[in-house]
Structures are given as structure tokens and as C-alpha cells.
Amino acid sequence: MNIQKTAASPGRMLNQKKHPLRLFPLWIVLLCMLPGVLHYCIFRLYPSMMTAYYSFTDISGVPGTTWKFIGLANYKEFFILQNPRDLKAALLRTAAYAFFVTIIQNSIALLLSVIVNSAFLKGRNFARGVYFMPVILGAAVVATIWKAIFSTPTGPIYLFMQNVLHIANPPAILSSRVYAFPAVIAAQIWQNMGYSMVIFIAALQGIDGTLYESASIDGASNWKMFSKITLPLIWSAISINTLLAIIGSLQSYELIMTITRGNFNTSTLGMMAFATAFGGGGGTASGAVVNGLRQGYAAAESMVLFAGVLVVTIISQILMKRAEVER
């Protein structure tokens, strides 16, 4: 193996050197790449690294203010000086958000994708198209739809609670410290379920149909076929979807920002970092600079979130791998 590699590499090197020079001049190829690479370095890599650096400073969003290096003070404030109840609530809420979104979104998506993918169903393309639609509508539109549906006292949910369930004083769901959070979770699932479903469908379509035929000749039940053929064969899609949902729900705050602005016990860590850095988010027409909030501390919150995402991602991948091996 090693010998082959070393023997092959000089030839490959020569080939590589000869090829590009013969076809297009290297400088023009590089010149065309330059805008993209520069943009990527300036607006993706550099800010990413600098988040870590800023988390050790007291930089603010107000232009022209001086800032200095303050070591671990931001982290100390987050973990130690902060009211422990607030810290616990924020972390728990972030975990709950990710947990419920991941589990419910993927369960519904898996169920619907299996049904939508089955041969007997009529109108499957229509169903798939409808379920996917909120993905393209975006957070602001979905949030406004949600607000209309839950509005008091004319929204359909309110009327349903009042007239069908006969609840005397139905709560205003989106401004309730108890019900707003589940409603935001539901909005997140409603918006992104179609995305997970489409990934499941892609995996299901990759399964060789003859497997089911021979299994049914052997007299396997539908459930047997699902658990012994379908599940193992789409395991990588389940793994990808779990990962995407965990990362997506831990980091995303667009819906929280647009529906409740983080009020009524709905603020997760990502939303907190945004609100610390730029003010309440949402509808403040005056914008961020006027509020000029503590971006150094917000950077520290972002780093805590990043570390959390990293740990959860690694753990979930290990668990998914282990479950796959055990099958």
C-alpha cells in the first residue's frame, strides 16, 4: 500500500503541474477565485475566530467606544456571578427546545415520509409539496402566520378553545409564560418538518424494492419489513436528520425572535446571545446601535453555545454509531 502510494505520487504531481499550465493560465484561474476566497475569509473565517477573541473583551455595539481585554470575566459572569436560577433556566430551556424539536420533528417526518413514499397513496407529490412549503416561507412569514392563528380574541385557536372546548377565559397563548414556549417549539417543527421529511424520502427511494418483495414472499409482516429492512437502510439519513435538527434548534433563534422576541420564558441561549448583542431583536425600528449592548458578553454566550453544540453533536454521533453497530 505504502509503496504504491510513493510510487504513484511523482507521476501524479507531474501530471498536475503539466495539466493546468497547458489549459488555462494559472493567474486567471486564481484571479477568478479571489473574490470568493477573500469574501469567505473576511466574512466567514475571520468573524468565526474573532468571536472567541471578543469573548475575552468588553467590546460594545456602540460605535466609537473604547474596549479592553478583560480575560475570563465574561465567562465568570455567565457561570458564577449570574443568578444560578437564571443560568439553570436558560440552559434547561435551550436543552428542552433542542430535545423536543429533534424528537418530534424527526418522528413526524419519518412517519409521513414512509407513508408518502408508499406506492398505494394517491396525491403523494401534492402532500410532499404541501409539507415542504413552510421551509421556503422563512421565519418572518411563519411567525406572522403563527401570530395570526394564536391572536386574541379573533384567532382560530382562541375561538376553538372558547367555543369548542368551552374554556371560560382562554389564555393568550403567545404572551403566556407557560404556553408561549410550547407554541414556539410547535412553530419550529411546523416550519422544518418538511425539510427532514425530504431527506428521509431521498433515503427511502434509495432502497431496492425487490428486498420487500422477497421479504413478503417469506411472509414477513409490515412491521417486520419496516424494522428489519427500512430502518437499517435509512439509518444514515436518521443520523443526518438528528444532527441537523440538534444543530439547527440549538442555534436557531429566528422564530423565537420573530414570535416572542424572547419574552415569556422563550429565550434560548442563541436568542440570549442575539439579544445581548443587538437588543431585543424584533420590531425595534431604532435598531441595534442605539441600544448598544454588550457584545463581548454576547460573544462569550455564543462560545458557550458553540461548545454545547459541539459536545451534543459528538455524543449524538457516538450514540447513533453504537445503535447502528448493535443492529
Next chain:
Amino acid sequence: MGKNVSPPIKVLCYILIVFFLFIYLFPLFYIVNTSLKSSQDYLLYPTSLTTSPQFSNFVTAWKKANFGTYVWNSVLYTLVCTLASLFMSAAIAFPISRKYVPASRFLHFLFLCGLFLPSGMIPTFQLILGSGLYNTKIGYMLVMTGVNATSVFFFTGYFRDIPKDLDEAATIDGCGYLRYLVQMVIPLSKPAIISMGMLTMIGVWNDIVSSTIYLTSESNYNITRGMFVFQGQYSNDWTLTAAALLIVAAPLILVYLFGQKYIIDGVMTSAVKG
């Protein structure tokens, strides 16, 4: 599922599909219905079907929400950011797919990093603030444009399928690199370009976070932000809000109706590769 599904299970499947269709379609129907009601009709019978559609709601919402300005901003942002992102991604992906540049592998790795690194929201803001581009159209478009890893990988895969002989033929005919890239490679990968183009367009059109952070003057607002602010101001007038919402969503729904295949293909492929 196999072909021999028993009738009770079939019925159950249909019930589930219809139940979820209701959950997904009811909010949309409710919005369309509300947008066509007069506000009196809405306050008296919010959920009844509209009897005399008030199309004037759309005109009123358009004027009151100042969409006349915002829509052109959104069109500008969407076009510029999408075209720039597509060109930059393609110009990076093509040489990588052909190994025309040294260190293709390293570049590949570099873009892979972007998928995992923490978001750089705060330093990006400091950068824009420091360079005097805060609350300018240029600054906003710089932030919204992006070479993301998914489109680079997506294109790299596609460009590999273009025969290398074509590159040679082009150089023999004296076709310059840039012209070759724009007039041959990109048109030959139409499905990939359309998929990524649509996903980028939808993302830019829908943006609410960056427009909240970077745009403070109303003259710079995109239409999504305009709709959002309008909803805050007229929070009880749901007929106008619903009309404004549909105006913002209409281009998205149109793009979706005609390009559903490309959008879903884009999502499927990028998820499997990413």
C-alpha cells in the same frame, strides 16, 4: 412499504396524511381568507368564509406598509446577492473539481470548516461598523452574500461530469477562462445552478435577522422587515397584515410552484453531501 398493505392500515395512512395536510393548509387558507375580508366582517366573523372578497386590502396594505420602496430594495438585494454568491461559488468549485489550482484539497478542507465553526455574528457587525458600511445597502449585501460550503461541494460534484475534452476544445479555440466559465460551464450545469440559485434567493428574500441588525433607515429596509414592522404597528388589523404577508410570500410561492423539483433536489443533494 410493501405492496400488500392491508385496508385498515391504508385507511390509517390516509387519515394521517389528511390530518397533517389540514395542519399545514389550514393556516394558509386562514391567512388568504382573512386577507380578503373587510375589517368589520373579520371582527364579527373571523373564521367564516369571505363572501365579498376585498382585493382593495392588498392595495391598502401595499401603500400603508410602504412596500413600494421595500420591494425594489428586496429585488436588488436578492438579485445581487444571488448572482454574486453563485459566481463566487462556481469560480471556486470549478478549479477544485479539475484540480487546476495547487492545494485543491486544502481549499476543500477550508470550506468544510465553515460548516462547523461558530457563527461570527458579532465580529461581522464590528467589521461592518468599523468600515462605515453600517446601515448601507452595500454593507448589507456584503453580509448576505456568501460562498457556503454546500454550494461549493454541490457544484464541484456537478462540474466533474463535464468532460475535460471541452476544456481543451475551448482553449484551442482561444476561448478565455472567464468566458469559458460563464458561457460554457455554468450553462452546462443548469440544474445545479438553478437549485442553489433558488435556495439562495429564498434565503435572501426571507432574511429578517441581518436586516434587523444592519439596516436602520426605512429607505434601506427589505420587504420582509417592512412587513414585520408593519405587523408590529398594525398588530390588531389582521386583514391588512394578512394581505401584507401574502404580498411578501407571493414571489416565494411562485418560485416554489415552478421550481419545486429544483429546490427539493437541492435540499436532498446538499444534505446527503454535507
